[in-house]
Amino acid sequence: MGRPPCCDKIGIKKGPWTPEEDIILVSYIQEHGPGNWRSVPTNTGLLRCSKSCRLRWTNYLRPGIKRGNFTPHEEGMIIHLQALLGNKWASIASYLPQRTDNDIKNYWNTHLKKKLNKSESEERIISENIPLQPSAARNTINHRSTYASSTENISRLLEGWMRASPKSSTANFLEQKSQNRTNDLMDHHNDQSPYEQGSWDQGFHVHPKNSEENVKCDHDHVQEDGDGDGDATPPLTFIEKWLLEETNTGGQMEVMSPLMELSNML
DNA sequence: AATCATGCCAACCGCTATACC
DNA sequence: AGGTATAGCGGTTGGCATGAT
Numbered sequence: 001m002g003r004p005p006c007c008d009k010i011g012i013k014k015g016p017w018t019p020e021e022d023i024i025l026v027s028y029i030q031e032h033g034p035g036n037w038r039s040v041p042t043n044t045g046l047l048r049c050s051k052s053c054r055l056r057w058t059n060y061l062r063p064g065i066k067r068g069n070f071t072p073h074e075e076g077m078i079i080h081l082q083a084l085l086g087n088k089w090a091s092i093a094s095y096l097p098q099r100t101d102n103d104i105k106n107y108w109n110t111h112l113k114k115k116l117n118k119s120e121s122e123e124r125i126i127s128e129n130i131p132l133q134p135s136a137a138r139n140t141i142n143h144r145s146t147y148a149s150s151t152e153n154i155s156r157l158l159e160g161w162m163r164a165s166p167k168s169s170t171a172n173f174l175e176q177k178s179q180n181r182t183n184d185l186m187d188h189h190n191d192q193s194p195y196e197q198g199s200w201d202q203g204f205h206v207h208p209k210n211s212e213e214n215v216k217c218d219h220d221h222v223q224e225d226g227d228g229d230g231d232a233t234p235p236l237t238f239i240e241k242w243l244l245e246e247t248n249t250g251g252q253m254e255v256m257s258p259l260m261e262l263s264n265m266l
Numbered sequence: 267a268a269t270c271a272t273g274c275c276a277a278c279c280g281c282t283a284t285a286c287c
Numbered sequence: 288a289g290g291t292a293t294a295g296c297g298g299t300t301g302g303c304a305t306g307a308t
Binding site: 015016035036037038050051054058087088089090101102105109 | 292293294295296297298301302
C-alpha cells in the first residue's frame, strides 16, 4: 500500500536550516526533550516536517557531537569497523559516540573509501614483489585530509550565544537544560554501548547485546568480501593487516587488542 | 578573470522496523 | 491480529566551496 509521506508536502520548508530555526528547535528540545517529533513542527511553528527536525537534531544540534577533525585513531576504528560491520553506520557510530552516523558515512565516502582503494591497489602492487614499507602504508591513513571543521557544534554556539545574551535567565535555563539533556543522552548511550567516553581506550569487549547479531551479521558481510565458503583464508584486508602490524609496533595497542579479538571471532 | 571540474557535506528520500491503537 | 503512524537507517542528491585550466 505504500507508506504515506511523513507530512504534507505543502507548506513544508526544505533545504538548509537557518540559525533561527536551529534556535527554535534547540529551545524546544531543551525544554521538552527529544522525541515525539510529530508534535515538534506543530508546537514550534517550524515549517519543517518531523523527520527533518529529528535529523537536524541528531546530526547537528545534539549536544556532545564532535564535528570534523577525525583523528587517526578514529579513522582506524572506522576502517576496521566498516570492514567488520559493513555499511552499518549507526552501529559504527555507536562505537564513536561523539560522531553521528551521517558524519561517519560522509567521511567514509569522501575520504576513507578512497584511501582504502588506494591502499588495496598498493597491496596488489606489493603482492607482486614490492616489499611492504609500513611507513608508506601508514601515510595513507594518518595523513588525514583537511576535513572542514568550520561547522562547530551549533548547540555549543547557541549556548554561547545564549550566555552572551542579556536574557540571562533564559540562557541559564537553557544552559542547564542542555546540560541535563547531555547527561541524559550520555546515560542513555551508556545503555547502548560500553565504549562511551574513552572506554575504547580502556579495552574492547564485544558488547553482549550487540555481539551476537553484529558478529553474525558481520560474518555474513565479511564472507561476501572473503571467500565465504569455509576456506581457511582469514578475511583480513590490507588495512586490517596494517592495523594488526601496528599492534606489534605499539602504535595502536589499545585499539588493536580488541580488534584482534574481533578478528579472531570471525 | 572566467569557466569548468571536483570535493565535500548537509539534508532529503525511500525503505524497514517498531510501537501503538 | 491487523492496520497505521512514527522512528531509525542507509543511500543519494543538491548546492556551495575550492582548485585547475
